[in-house]
Amino acid sequence: MEFNLPHTIALLSRTPATLNALLRDLPEAWTFHNEGENTWNAFEVVAHLIYGERADWIPRARIILQFGETRAFEPFDRQGHVQASQNKSLAQLLDEFARIRSESLDQLRALNLQPADFARRGRHPAFGPVTLSQHLASWAAHDLTHLHQISRIMAHQYREAVGPWRAYLGVLQCAGHSAP
């Protein structure tokens, strides 16, 4: 599929409700355990998604539109979510993600992007020229990367409990390529 703005918004708009249905009020045995040292639990993934709304997706889209390739994006802080999530519950983060994602999509619609805009180029600090459509497609795929990661983190908690099924359940073979 080529980049499609309505399809991208359709996906982005569903992620908060998806994570809410999956995670709200789930026992902490599922949501506050990670995959081992230097990995995230589901709570941290939601915090990271919130931080991305603040620091990455719409801010970088604006940089592309305003500065083109003349100004590289600010590097993204992979630990940026830590401070923002301190002393918050998972329920609070889920509410916050729903609110901030909705605001991001309002801002995206307000940009009133036209097909010619999608080819406009910006500059990523690590991998150089990127187009606006690549940036927006990555926003959607980034949601899916973290849904993929959360399902893997949670399955990891039952890696022993499943006994011989361990070798047959694909999610338990996933090597963690979507770790942060």
Place this chain on the structure above:
Amino acid sequence: MEFNLPHTIALLSRTPATLNALLRDLPEAWTFHNEGENTWNAFEVVAHLIYGERADWIPRARIILQFGETRAFEPFDRQGHVQASQNKSLAQLLDEFARIRSESLDQLRALNLQPADFARRGRHPAFGPVTLSQHLASWAAHDLTHLHQISRIMAHQYREAVGPWRAYLGVLQCAGHSAP
């Protein structure tokens, strides 16, 4: 985490709403495209989950409780979902999955399982002795395997659109170990 029946039910009870939030009314570009030959699209995964409720999870739990290791489970038909999903929409399948999962969990609760029951053994046609707790833990992990798979199938549709981000998004590195 060791097997825990309330934690297992908490996870199983959330999957229909999670898939509903993720998939209902999403453009078919996301839900009716697969990862290539002999792979499933999201529609087929939901159909497979429905078929598992009918043919696998509660039926096999009952076989363990009634027959122990003396009677192997019926082999599971990986194509069993095909006929059951013909001429149905994704919305119909999502409704059906919510209904049948709710019925399955009612049946599970009605079994009134006690801790001693979890060690009772049955016989899997492929990999031999399994305990009831391993069977029930696998039911939850199987949900997560397919959530992991659906997020990967959908991300696959944007594998070109994301441009240079392709190398950085974990879900696009996933080799498909959770294919059917």
